[in-house]
Amino acid sequence: MIRTILATALLALMNTITPALSQDVDCDNAETQFDMNHCSGLEFKEADNALNEAWSSARxxxxxxxxxxxxxxxxxxxAADNLLKAQRAWIDYRNGQxxxxxxxxxxxxxxxxxxNTCLAGMTKKRTDELQQMIVDR
Incomplete structure (x- = not known):
């Protein structure tokens, strides 16, 4: 019971501190490993959002x-079923790679x-592939 309370309190504290720290990170000039890790996570998140948009259009x-x-x-x-099959396989491949x-x-x-750098790079490439499918049709 006490562990659960402590874990919940720690999680709440981390959720309050992390956004505050994140706001101070200049990703164009990241110098610490923490900042570089944080910025690479943001880059992957942005790439993943773009992938989701391209996915919707391609689907x-x-x-x-x-x-x-x-x-x-x-x-x-x-074609939609084949694309879904390919996308699922690609996600598994990307994550494993x-x-x-x-x-x-x-x-x-x-x-x-x-x-994160790997995930962002592969995700950007896949986004380009999906967008090309739309352009080529």
Missing amino acids: AAMKSIDKNNQEFEPDEPS CAAEAAQYAGGSIQPLIR
């Missing part, structure tokens, strides 16, 4: 293609930076 485009292709391949998996890259830094303060 809608595939559904539109499916509508037009109903008469040609009625027994085949739809970045975990593998970061594993060599286990226990080190740089590990979050390595992982």
Whole structure:
């Protein structure tokens, strides 16, 4: 019971302190490992948000293609289903790849930076791929 109360109090304190610290970080001039880790997390979050937007557009485009292709391949998996299958596989690949890259830094303060940088880079590439699918149609 006491552990639960202490853990809850610690979590509440961390939630109050972390945003305050985050506001003081200049990501263009990050110097400490904490700041670099924090900024790389923000970069990944931004990349992930862009990916989600591109995903919505690509998924809608595939559904539109499916509508037009109903008469040609009625027994085949739809473009939207294939895209979903590919996206799920890609997420699993990205997460595994970045975990593998970061594993060599286990226990080190740089590990979050390595992982986040990998996640952001791969996510940006995937966003470009999804956007290209929309442009090419």
